[in-house]
Amino acid sequence: MALPFPDVPFLSGFEEPCRFEGKVFDLVVNGFLPRSIDGTFFRVMPDPLLSPAYFQDGTHYIPFDGDGNVSAFRIRDGHVDFQQAYVQTERLKKEKSKRASMWGRYRNPFTAHPCVRAAIESTANTNVVFFNGKLLALKENGLPYAMNPDTLETLGYYDFEGQITSKTFTAHPKFDPKTGEMVCWGYEAKANATTDCCYFAFGKDGKKTEECWFKSPFCGFIHDAAMTDDYLILMLCPLVTDLERLKEKQTHWVYDYNLPVHFGVIPRRGSDPSKVRWFKWKNGFPTHTANATQVKGSNGGTKLIMDSVLVYGNALPFFPEVNVPENLKPENLKISMVRWEIDMLASSSIPTIKDPKILFDEVSEFPSIDDRFVSRAQKYIFCGVTIPDAVTPDGKSLVGLGALNALAKVDCQTGKAEICHVGPDTIVQEPVFAPRSKDAVEGDGFVICLVNRLDKMASDLIVVDTRSFADGPMAVVNLPFRLRQGLHGNWVDASDMA
Template sequence: MVHFPDTVSFTGFNTPSRIEADIYDLDVEGEVPKEMHGAFYRVQPDPQFPPLLGDDIAFNGDGMITQFRFEDGKISFRQRWAKTDKWKLENKAEKALFGAYRNPLFDDPSVKGQIRGTANTNAWIYGGKLYALKEDSPALVMDPVTLETVGYTKFDGMTGQTFTAHPKIDPNTGNMAAFGYASKGILTLDMTYYEIGPDGKLLYEVWFENPYYAMMHDFAITDDYALFHVVPSTSNWERLEKGMPHFGFDTTMPVYFGVLPRRKGATKDDVRWFKTDNCFASHVMNAYQEGDRIHFDTPQAKNNMFPFFPDVHGAPFNPMEASSYLTRWTVNMASNSEAFESQTKLTDMFGEFPRIDDRFTGKKYRHGWMLVVDMERPCELKGGSAGGFLMNTLGKVDHETGEEQKWWCGPVSTLQEPCFVPRSKDAPEGDGWIVMVCNRLEEHRSDLLVFDALDIAKGPIATAKIPVRLRFGLHGNWANAGDIGMAA
């Protein structure tokens, strides 16, 4: 008999749903632009079985991929498991076999040495394929139309064990830039940078080492460089042997910023490391070069944002110091110093999950969107957001004019990550739409919202009502119909 624990990760809006479904032509309020022809993909951690050890963090749930298909003003819904090796082994056993998040020491002996990935962090489209990604394992390939699982890939040559959940596509070359950390196995310092062609084959890889082991969740590229921020969400074997959460935040350690030239033949000796004081930063909005200077835009907080990865020295979680603000890190490649040139706060909006018009990846850009925590707004129910934060507002920043926009979703709802959809492949920057999931907490169901990307303040132009509850999701992306074999 299945029974999930009565804990925060498994109750309320985050009760496991475990639903595979197809719904044709969702009920829509407003008007869906007919130019939107393609699909929006997103993923949620959704455990197939109760945790082996009695409880676990929500980030360890099995990946469930959602596809919203847009065609002729209609939106249809499809949802399927990302059937990883872990999912298949546990499905056959009809119970959990793998232990806590990123800790193989307490797994069932029958699965020792198996890939532990859950494919639950990003639904990524590249080269006509759908990739379900989790940074502690290889990329899982799925069919972008049917959502059937194909299996793990090493891109015909990748030698590292892991692949990031946040690849980037270079708008100049069309190549996919990516990396892996703990590339030689759990807790190792090894990093691998990859460039992959549109045919899905590895072009080259570069191996190097981090200054210390850390959660390397995101990164950035520019025309010439790959950029890595090393923030001390760290771990060691002692933590794992004691059954502690894999990561803990160390406020005594500095932050490093690595700059790797993007070229075949680069080596570990080509990485240049800059250094700054302790802070927390996870996701990246964008980065670009300006002469010898590199600008790197990231939501930065004074202290750890993840209460489920506690302070290694025992300090209690500090929600005020966990407030993150979009900040521009600038380093000067012409300097002889390891110090940052500047760290400049770009907005007073407390926000995370930043997104851009991805056609401007690595370029100087104007428009950015993110989830905002507006603590001045009333809140009647909590939950349904990553990390427990009250992500109740969609925010937009114009880096050229400084103009900001916000749209609040109401007192009994929260929002999931936005995604930009260009009006056409050659439309001006920001000309298009934002799509995102809204959690209707009281009704225990979800909506898909569509906004005019440059005028979010007026609210959604279309709302698709989803008659099921989508658990908190992490990341998602859009694909045009013709790029994924979905053209009419």
């Protein structure tokens, strides 16, 4: 008999596990979907198939845990078909065979059952990207799992035909629209709690083009990065770990308010670790990037410009904290969209960079751009945003990083934003952008986003025309059930899949 799920915040209410696999033909569409939208919106959510109560009571459960469950919304000729399937990871298959959870705390193998400690821990639950004919389900403590993009069948744990020497792979690879390369990295790349990092890139034919091994200043969280023509810029956040913590069966991560955030700049060509440079700033947590570009500075050197979300403190409060300032209150943490400048001519070993410029001074997350303009100076960023006066049906405020309730189209040149309201009692998930055509101007197209209807306990897919962004969704596609909060996803044009 399957154990019930514990009544804890990340496993109850709208976040109760869905545990659904299957298809829904021709979803109901309210509004209009133009024929120019032809492709698939892929996304993934952590969705535990079995209760974690076997080894723990659920009090240590965090929203990043759970088995990867991939959704595919296939849009063509104004119709939308839906399909969903679990990534058949080694972890999931072992737990299914035992009909019980076998892993304990998040990313701590010392809390797993002894019989699975040598198994691949990855849940493949953070992002899904399409590359070289395969759909790759990603979790940054392991390599990808490859899936068939048409059937969502899991093809297996994927090391690019033996080309990857790193044990880990980012959940946010970057795609170069000029070369077709997929640019990647791994941290804790040789083992848990090590400072070993690896940068690698693959050509559009799937062949590895670059690899560089190097060390980070400390063992921390490197979730996202941004790319220019010549550099990859990593964001090393002060969310740290060490082997003793893991052996003591504690959480993998702890946020240290005494550590500055570091930015690692890796040349995209060459394998010399001495060419990797680190820059630092005050304590803070840059969560996700929008884009980056490089320009000539007034001193004649190269200046890197990068846009990201910045939280002035711990963005993930379900992880413990150390060295917390006495006057810090979680509700007072500032969250902004900012622009960083990194001067490559700075002379000290780990230079301190200047305070970033604020692009958009509102609570926002999940920045997305027109991916045809990666590494170029983009004008628009699309993101989820919190409208402070929004409340839940029982009158509770939705303000907070996990309660984005509208979409924003931010003009990076003016700092002004158009707001798209998506309805009452609603939380938005990550928006993605689909261009109107291959040759459309930057930002001309559609924003596609899954939303949580809290009052109806159901999910909708919304489509917003960027030409009339503030008018609200042009189409609302109804799902007949609820999909819990996902992490990341991507739009894949039908011509690219073909």
